[in-house]
Amino acid sequence: MKHYDVVIIGGGPGGLAAAKGAREAGAASVLVLERDDRLGGILNQCIHDGFGLVRYKAMLTGPEYARRARQEALDAGSELLTGAMVTGLTADRVVTAVTRDGLLTLQAGAVVLATGCRERTRGAIAIPGSRPAGIYTAGAAQNLINTKNLMVGKRVVVLGSGDVGLIMARRLTLEGARVLCVAEMNPLPSGLERNVSQCLYDFGIPLYLRCSVTNIWGRKRLEAVELSDLDDAGQPIPGTQQRVDCDTLLLSVGLIPENEVAQQAGVALDPRSNGTVTDVFLQTSVPGIFSCGNSRKVLDLADFVTVQGLAAGRNAAAFLQGKPLEEMPPETSNAMAKGLPQPGAVTCILCPKGCRIQTDSDGTLTGNGCPKGETYALQEQKAPQRVLTTTLLTRDGQQIPVKSRAGLPRGRLLSCMESLHGVRLPDETSLLPDPFGLGVDLVPPAHDIQTPEV
Numbered sequence: 001m002k003h004y005d006v007v008i009i010g011g012g013p014g015g016l017a018a019a020k021g022a023r024e025a026g027a028a029s030v031l032v033l034e035r036d037d038r039l040g041g042i043l044n045q046c047i048h049d050g051f052g053l054v055r056y057k058a059m060l061t062g063p064e065y066a067r068r069a070r071q072e073a074l075d076a077g078s079e080l081l082t083g084a085m086v087t088g089l090t091a092d093r094v095v096t097a098v099t100r101d102g103l104l105t106l107q108a109g110a111v112v113l114a115t116g117c118r119e120r121t122r123g124a125i126a127i128p129g130s131r132p133a134g135i136y137t138a139g140a141a142q143n144l145i146n147t148k149n150l151m152v153g154k155r156v157v158v159l160g161s162g163d164v165g166l167i168m169a170r171r172l173t174l175e176g177a178r179v180l181c182v183a184e185m186n187p188l189p190s191g192l193e194r195n196v197s198q199c200l201y202d203f204g205i206p207l208y209l210r211c212s213v214t215n216i217w218g219r220k221r222l223e224a225v226e227l228s229d230l231d232d233a234g235q236p237i238p239g240t241q242q243r244v245d246c247d248t249l250l251l252s253v254g255l256i257p258e259n260e261v262a263q264q265a266g267v268a269l270d271p272r273s274n275g276t277v278t279d280v281f282l283q284t285s286v287p288g289i290f291s292c293g294n295s296r297k298v299l300d301l302a303d304f305v306t307v308q309g310l311a312a313g314r315n316a317a318a319f320l321q322g323k324p325l326e327e328m329p330p331e332t333s334n335a336m337a338k339g340l341p342q343p344g345a346v347t348c349i350l351c352p353k354g355c356r357i358q359t360d361s362d363g364t365l366t367g368n369g370c371p372k373g374e375t376y377a378l379q380e381q382k383a384p385q386r387v388l389t390t391t392l393l394t395r396d397g398q399q400i401p402v403k404s405r406a407g408l409p410r411g412r413l414l415s416c417m418e419s420l421h422g423v424r425l426p427d428e429t430s431l432l433p434d435p436f437g438l439g440v441d442l443v444p445p446a447h448d449i450q451t452p453e454v
């Protein structure tokens, strides 16, 4: 049986950072096992920008962030194995994985669990009605559209106003679908103000609060959903039902840590969240098994996952060496405001502080934490710009995420998207020079090193 000092299960930002942390803290051999055929975890399907503000001081897309994290793990000297699904873990740290070359069994000195999370499904929220095709979790739809080039539908209702649902409402609109509404059972949206503004308001997508899907119709394919207003107790108010004809329902109703492997080793899980229970050193109830990122507790920024992954990796190495463990970094969450955008206010998106900048009656701007915020707010008032993120096929059929190197006029986003129909990239590293005649190139992740600091 092959031995590794540290084996990391999951190659998302948490696992990749743990690999870097373990190597830098002196672990001689570090292996990341990732079931997918590429590293980066959920980031590969999150083609929108907004990642990396804390860690890299740059506004990156998910794939750009994943690329950097992968490179850092490699530069630190870790081994990264994709197509390796971990199916077994014992309390004495024997790891079994199904790989392309057959079954792999390893003895690890220490293990870091970085298996991420998965979405709650329709079953978890029990909507009555029939069982037609056309009902997806928002993340599954994101994966199909952004990594498999498959469109999920044309007339879409989104249930749940978390960030994933909001981001998918925009993405589907840019891809030509009609998003009929986002329905949210709570009195306020659960996603960031910034996303309500840029994903719904920018495209005129209605947001219905205190509202839910109370029935589903359709034989083979979804034909319609019933929406009902909810009372303060969250119960449908009789007489408020309305039928909305649609072919697709996206569910964005929460995330649950993924911990089947952890359970096999007897790692204690929090019964409410399903996350791993750890001490302040990110060590689980089983000595030598550490946990970080969304498998421990769902975090809203990849940057925070990375910070935690680095600490978990360092502690895994320290455990092996019999050295004292370091306390995990303080748990931070995105300071950007959630809920409904305030009238007359702009949320600055240039750093995670997310200052709410208000225009007073005399036109003075207040609330910005630094001068960059003032420039941003003035731009938003006069001529709002948005970075366009989408995917393009290469001539040999690979789907590549791309983004505009600078903001485009907000009102031109849909026509810019239309003009990309049938356009192909020569290969995965080529950029598309000024495709819209606006002096802005479309670039794939291979060009991210040129992303300016914000």
Ligand SMILES: Cc1cc2nc3c(=O)[nH]c(=O)nc-3n(C[C@H](O)[C@H](O)[C@H](O)COP(=O)(O)OP(=O)(O)OC[C@H]3O[C@@H](n4cnc5c(N)ncnc54)[C@H](O)[C@@H]3O)c2cc1C
Pocket: 009, 010, 011, 012, 013, 014, 015, 033, 034, 035, 036, 040, 041, 042, 043, 046, 049, 050, 051, 052, 084, 085, 086, 087, 114, 115, 116, 117, 139, 142, 163, 164, 167, 258, 261, 292, 293, 294, 295, 299, 300, 301, 302, 303, 305
């Ligand atoms: C739609 C969406 C939008 C987001 N937007 C932002 C944003 O704008 N900015 C931001 O900073 N953050 C954002 N986030 C959050 C951020 O992407 C995540 O918090 C972060 O990626 C979690 O990292 P992780 O390593 O814990 O998990 P993941 O990225 O989920 O990685 C876990 C990995 O473990 C692998 N794995 C699981 N089980 C096994 C097994 N048994 N064997 C082998 N491999 C396994 C999985 O395949 C996966 O690759 C977003 C998340 C989502 C879902």
Ligand code: SF4
Pocket: 348, 349, 350, 351, 352, 353, 354, 355, 368, 369, 370, 371, 372, 373, 374
């Ligand atoms: S105004 Fe400055 S401090 Fe505030 S969010 Fe913007 S960049 Fe950050």
